[in-house]
């Protein structure tokens with residue numbers, strides 16, 4: 610499919626239009642941008658009026674396709690302003706988050722904590738057809754609800770990894786509260802430094818499309834028969850083997866499943 614470029618004005622267009630644009634198959638792209646105070650922000654070369662620390666943008670509903678946004682910030686500093694540019698490769702339905710603050714002034718987590726509703730956790734574990742022989746790893750485990758539920762319901766081993774010490778603390782408390790210490794381990798780790806080739810048979814993700822894409826080379830090393838489940842976000846342009854939609858009080862959640870063989874293109 611050809612790459613289409615949409616102009617910044619489309620992304621910056623405020624409320625979603627009803628009527629002709631609001632067709633079922635059109636979805637929006639949502640982007641949040643974190644900026645240091647005083648920075649200027651440009652979408653496709655057009656200046657936007659940013660909010661600090663974070664500005665949110667939503668496109669009008671778009672036909673399916675590939676869209677590339679160029680986001681530029683001019684950031685003031687003691688040695689004069691510097692220009693930072695990010696290219697964002699998105700599809701309708703995507704949510705992306707980019708952080709243009711100085712490395713020392715932004716959280717170490719690549720995506721903010723947001724728990725998956727328990728109903729979605731239950732559904733994704735059913736979708737992955739977990740058995741007591743599986744080993745489930747949740748990359749970015751938040752309060753540990755996915756490994757805890759997997760161990761409690763299916764009696765399998767499970768691990769959660771999170772870079773944020775607060776989330777690790779929450780997860781460990783959750784493990785104790787549910788009495789699954791024998792089956793569940795929680796570690797403070799950067800998920801981009803994990804070796805996925807030997808440990809897990811099921812990997813769960815609730816991250817961002819760009820982070821899923823970054824993990825893909827590691828996910829391709831999963832042993833045959835392993836499954837990867839992603840809440841809400843696609844995996845590059847690899848068609849999932851299965852997809853469900855879970856209706857919750859917070860809205861509908863897409864859940865996608867790929868077999869390791871599919872990710873490798875076997």
Ligand SMILES: C[S@@+](CC[C@H](N)C(=O)[O-])C[C@H]1O[C@@H](n2cnc3c(N)ncnc32)[C@H](O)[C@@H]1O
Pocket residue numbers: 717718719720721722723724725747748749750751752753754755770771772773776798799800801814815816
């Ligand atoms: C959207 S939350 C999902 C939490 C949990 N998996 C769930 O589904 O309820 C994403 C989590 O990833 C963690 N995270 C972000 N970047 C990370 C990284 N590089 N390494 C490890 N954890 C990370 C965040 O701290 C956050 O807890």
